[in-house]
Amino acid sequence: MGIAVLLKQVPDTTAKITVSGGRVDEAAVSKWSFSPYDEYALESALQIKEAGGGDLIAVTCGPARAAKMLTDAAAVGADALIHILVDDLGALDTTQVQAILAAAVEHIGADVVFCGKQAADTNAGSTGPGVAHLLDASCVTMVSEVAADGDSFTAIRASAGGNERVAVSSPCVFAFDKGTTELRRPNVRGIMMAKKKIIETMTPADLGVDTGSSSVSIDTHSPPPEKPPGQKFEGAESVATVVGKLRDEANVI
């Protein structure tokens, strides 16, 4: 069984983001990481592989810096690494990214795809379903857990009333929400073996994908509006007012 895990490298959730020229200033990002939901997908895929065998192929579409993320995936157990080199990922719209990733999955010949439900930077949430559509595969979203039984799978996903258990066969795509287990730490052995794993690098054209031009253009990025200044009260006579506001407006009493 071949499992493809789609990984996106995003600014670390603790990194400070600055906006320059209407775009996020990538050069100023101090730390890049796995998109957090992708980590849950990767951990679940690693567990499936450990239980039932198969190859885990980590796939990313992004600029040169994303190669490091693939090495980190190798350090926790990815068997093969695919890097589709795209210098400016932000200039592509989501359908273009889906086309590239779907072509990569077909190139690998994987029957099963794991990914995060949405990337921590763009939060579009459409990659999983879009890739599934292009591959003519089933898609289960908002997954917290997946178990394998031969070529079939059982996924636990959030539903309106709580959780539901879904049975599905390959080919299929699982888009992960927060999973039951955090991504494992790499150990020294994993790190030493990771450096032996070659990253297969290619362009969208190598996969036969003509991305065409983006159907979306982003006018500007801006930070969220500044919080309104707090209200200041002085003197003992204001106590009643403050208590009233805490009870009626802030709902903390």
Add this chain to the structure above:
Amino acid sequence: MAYEALDFYDVDSLLTDEERMIRDAVRDWVDENVIPNIEKACRDGVFPDQWRVDLGEMGVLGAPLEGYGCPGLSYIAYGLICQELERGDSGVRSFASVQGSLAMYPIWDFGSEEQKNYYLPKMHAGEWVGCFGLTEPDYGSNPGDIITRAEDKGDHYLLNGTKMWITNGTIADLAIVWAKLDGVIRGFIVEKEDPGFTAPEMTGKHSLKASVTSELVFQDCRIPKDRILPGVEGLKGPFSCLNNARYGISWGAVGAAQSCFSSAREYALSRIQFDHPIASYQLVQNKLSWMLREITKGQLLAFHLGKKKDDGTWTPEQISLAKMNNVDMALEIARMARDIHGANGILDEYPIMRHMANLESVKTYEGTHDIHNLIIGRHITGIQAFTREP
């Protein structure tokens, strides 16, 4: 905010990708497991057993050793591991230093094949904990005159004596004990179940509180003949071990200093007094600048020493210099950081006084500051100034 370590001269660019990944893995582990729990561990005076398990799983124990399940990492990688562990707490780094450099290393370098195969894989995995018994109540800086003795009784050795200030002693499955056999210092592997051996914990410490410090007591302790380390005689044995540990400490001290600097800088930028952050005042900037200067020098000293360890061109005096300098500067930085934090610096909300108290021990153990000073003095002049005797 994710922790960012001061690296003013970009030592990061001198590292291999593998070394960086190992450093980052240890850094993340410290962030997730040590930082949130260390103050409680320190208050309770315990070394959480889970950390032993985690360090074993991560594969960092006995990092530079080759073979027998060990990873054979570069000494730079070993240094980085120590740096990141000590950024968390000197006690955590002490656990790893003792396990790797003082307990695993002597078996690896001086043990028989049977001993190496039996002990090293278990110790690398963190399943068996080791400790190092050299120092005695009356013999610290003068290890040559230790009085713990071993007698050859034909089918066993009999050990008598006491060791003191032994990190990991009470939790150890084995102890590397240096004792005189017919007047010659030899190494012996004592296991915790051996009759006549006890390892009571030393209590009442104000320093390294999250580390286990013990006495090792041998009263007619019987050990089988195959427990002697065959490959070394004399002080060369323990000193080889200490050189490795001291090297790791020179990096560890940088980690502790980086932690104190990072906290002092953040505090100075956010603490407002007289309507301005205290970071805007000259006396505070002078202190922060001095800290940056010393950390940068210390990093480069440790890094270059690591390169020499890796290519075999190092000398013990070079290790003495790095251990002495880096621990001394780290202790001063911790004190200065406490001053910058003002009254808040005495609370365990900040790591400052914990590092400060720990570094008092680090300054004394593995060769006191003054002893390393005299090692350098002897190197410069050719004249030993340790004792009154010529």
